[in-house]
Amino acid sequence: YSPSIFVMENVKGILSSKVNDKRVFDDILIDLTDPDSALNRVGKGFKYRICSLVSEQVFRAGDDPKSIDPNKFIIRAENHSIPQARHRVILVGIREDMPGTLGTLLINDHVTVEEAISELPQLRSKLSKGKDSAERWKKIVKDQLCSLAKITTDKSLSNELTNTAYEIIENGTTGNLRFPKKGYSSECRSYNSNLIREWFSDNRLQVWLNHETRGHMDSDLGRYGYAAVFAKINNRSPKGHKEFDIQGLKPEHKNWESGKFSDRFRVQLKEYPSTTITSHISKDGHYFIHYDARQCRSLTVREAARLQTFPDNYFFQGNRTQQFHQVGNAVPPYLAYQIAKVLSDFFNNIK
Template sequence: MSTIPIIDVFAGPGGLGEGFAGFQASKGFPFKILLSAEANHDAHSTLRLRAFQRALLTSGRDLSHLLGYYQGNHDEPYTQDTKGIWEEASQEALCLELGSTNGDKRLYKELESRLDASKPWVLIGGPPCQAYSIAGRVRNKGNADYVPSNDSRHFLYQEYLRIISEYRPSVFVMENVRGMLSCKIDGKLIAHQILEDLACAGDRCSLKSGQGYRIYSLVSSTYFEHGKDVSKVDTKEFVVKSEEYGVPQARHRVILLGVRNDIDVRPGRLSRRGGPFVEEVISDLPLLRSGFSREGDDCDKWHSHVATQLWDLASCAREAGMPELAEDLDEYGFMVQSNSLDRDAQEKRAGGLSTDLPPLLNEWLTGIWPEACFNHETRTHMASDLRRYAYAAVFARTYGRYPKGVDDFSLPGLAPAHENWTTGKFADRFRVQQEGRTATTITSHIAKDGHYYIHPDPSQCRSLTVREAARIQTFPDDYFFSGPRTSQYTQVGNAVPPYLARQIAEIVYDLLQQSN
């Protein structure tokens, strides 16, 4: 089979597309991203850079200038010699908003001129999920004027559906949050509506034999097709738990695999493989300290402050009858005092990724520049949060669980000045990503603060960097995220884990090979 075109819409920074583009079969890379579309300018910039890097690799060009750009040594990612390739990458990665008049017009113009829909091709993407998410719906309930059926975000999947109806891909992959399964519009589950619409390719009235789609689960035998009673479908069977498929985080998402009815092949399923632990995917990265957000950043001041906080907490723990915790707090106080950590680093420590990782994941994460380290700079934290972070990380190592709620944060100076702190609603406000476990879900909330993403090493006393979050999301180390750091965090949190997407790509490839 010749190269299979991929159209990636609502692409974000490209996690789903990276999995397909990076999947390697016995005869090379079978998938090629023909077009990707994203509305956010920073995420689009990330997409464009990745498209450029792939094109340079394919053409056999030297990538040293691009590496220098990633490291901040050049103003532009291209040279005069590679500017043409950059312009081609700009045609692949489009910055447009699906659902807008101008965005739709541009996308369909590009599809008409560049996509040969008579040959096998694949549509991928995840329509924005804010309206479906549990957190988003809670926020909407607080708005007395909010009417779900008037929220256009609920129906962005119809833009995805329109492409299916117009160009009839051989296969499509659609991803969304688990909250979609319980979301209702006018009393009807939106998940049932989506299944019915996708199965009929958007037009039940004119549906003829062979025209619709069968919608498969990637983890069970469940599927849906036109004519079945959608109310009998257990939509939870479409939920993929990433940690069960080699991804080091508990990320649960709805993933629908649509296969055109004239393709008489049933797709395979994801093969279970336990996700590695947090420390196995981030411990080789350079040790970094955080910074002060108000006191003025200074290396010596930071080390002195954190060590003093740990020793003070040790004294408080002894008085509270917690000798084991007190001993560990003391020990890490001396460790922080003796270390001399920077706030950013361009070089990795020797040794590379953990040898305990599966070889395929190790190779996937390493990237083409094993010596380089991008997007690995720390946030600044308030002095009070440094006390909490240091305490929480030591507590997790001492007791094998992260501290939770009022009782665990009872030592002086730990309870935050939050009016609802004692109600228990914010018991998880400070959460350590624990060693010996997979990480909790990396979400876009990581862009707001790092309280839920505290580094497991107490001596670093900080939240995760963008690179560490990207590692947990299984982005390769040579994947560069554009824009301000807050935007980089958001991009990572919104993405599909590329290593999971790579496994989906393998299923799609095998299906198309069999159908061919």
């Protein structure tokens, strides 16, 4: 098709991938600059220059791949107002007959998890086993946190666990696919970017879409609550068996103490961008624990969607697993918008 411009996206691991001890990325660059030669065909003869969106680096036909720094093609989403540390390789190919120089993405302040999701209504998790009710949920969480407070030897952690046990959210709702905006509490924080704020909002919406919790096992409620309280005090998630070495917290994994599960329970820290939202979020919530221990749960689809910068009026269909897959497999829409803006400016500058 010989497009004027193309954009290619892949995971960061593509930079180090090798076949027969040869770096795959070198072949990708060479092939993209001269697609007719790569396909061994007679075509229009167009060649492409491969540009970075975050540096002035350009790779042209005939260049030696070893002469450039592949890392300069990595886009770190958190540097561009995305509330998530998502690192991806993104290449822009420009046909050689197209004049001009491609611009780069603007560097912006980091947007935190708290700024992204705090205005969403507070929810409790569902209970995956037994009767599901707000009263039973509160009793389970309160009992578990109080028990953990008595066992731990860390006084500050013990006090915070006890305090949290008596501050559990009161409304006890688990949300819904279409959850009313009025009548439910949240802790609203405003974005440090008006553009991001405008990007999410749609004043026509009277509901929050896809803001519904999943069910957790009773034992995981204690783990989530403990991890969130630990993160609040230490500004990091607890590390594996060394900091989960408390009766009632240890998962029944044969290899739990091997060190391979050090990040098994990961809290999304409220004062930083989140870790990468992946499709694995559909499997369980262990890697995506809400920072607010009073809610004692993993993230909802809408919270994950906000960290990915889907506008609030984007409705995810299918079951919850399918919804999480759609969120986790996406390129952040606001990052895609910024990339499109750079390309649009390139075209508009051509006389």
